[in-house]
Amino acid sequence: MKKTNILDVVSRKLSPFILLFGIYLVTFGHISPGGGFQGGVALASGLLLILLAQGPAVLVQYFPLGRIAKAEVAGYGLFLLAGLAGFLLGAGFLSPLFPPPGTIFILNIVIGAKVGAGITLICWYLFHEMEEQE
Amino acid sequence: MVEILLLVHLVLAILVLSIRSLFTAVILMAIFSLFSAVLFFVLHAPDVALTEAAVGAGVSTFLYIWIVKHTQKEPE
Structure with a gap:
């Protein structure tokens, strides 16, 4: 299938704004809708x-696969750590350790990294x- | 407002099921998810609306387009 210029330009201009909106949703999850x-x-x-419109080479150039995998593992580990920290300090699992926005903010960032990656x-x-089979 | 949105959902669902081209059906399903997101927003559930817009119109459309592209016969 031939790629047109419209698809190329629109995807290149639109994807940074989608990423920025995702970061906004993660960091303001405790105030506004999102999380x-x-x-x-x-x-x-x-x-x-980026992957669909620009091809896998461009995605790997800006976001190496190893780093995405590390972000996922770090998200899982940090979430478990944040949960168990409350457990070890005598309160319950996932109990808030920091004053109000603190714990929710940290958990939002960790879950955002984990889900996105x-x-x-x-x-x-x-x-x-699919590419290998062709 | 809610009734109009539900009518749009009905029309889009019938179109998705009855249309011949698979690509058009996938795009209509994305539009269906977008209207569901609007419906959730009207019903005061902005969190669910965001999830529906991101998952329904973004990720699942990616998966469906990819699958349709790789299972359809190439026209000769």
């Missing part, structure tokens, strides 16, 4: 726009599998 999951999915859809990796490996 870790929604912001993470917005981040992932920005990366998938996870969905990007799922779609990446599907893409890769």
Whole structure:
């Protein structure tokens, strides 16, 4: 399928704004609607726009696959750590350790990294599998 | 407002099921998710609307387009 100039230019201009909106959703999740999951999915859809319209080489150039995988693992580990920290300090699992926005803010950022990296990796490996079969 | 949105949902669902071209059906499904997001927003659930817009119109459309592209026969 031939790629047109319109698709090329629009995807190149639109994807940074989608990524910025995803970061906004993650960081302002405790004030306005949004949060870790929604912001993470917005981040992932920005990366998938690059992958679908620009090709895998451009995505790998700006966001190396190893770093995306590390972000996912770090998200999982930090969430577990933040949960167990409250457990070890005598309060319950995931109990708030910091004054009000603190814990929710940290958990939102961790969940955003985890969800965004996870969905990007799922779609990446599907893409890769399909490309190899041809 | 809600009734109009539900009518749009009905029309879009019938179109998705009855249309011949698979690509058009996938794009109509994305529009369907977008209208669902508007419906959730009207019903005072902005969180659900954001999730629906991101997952329904973004990621699942990616997956469906990819699958349709790789399972359809090339026209000769």
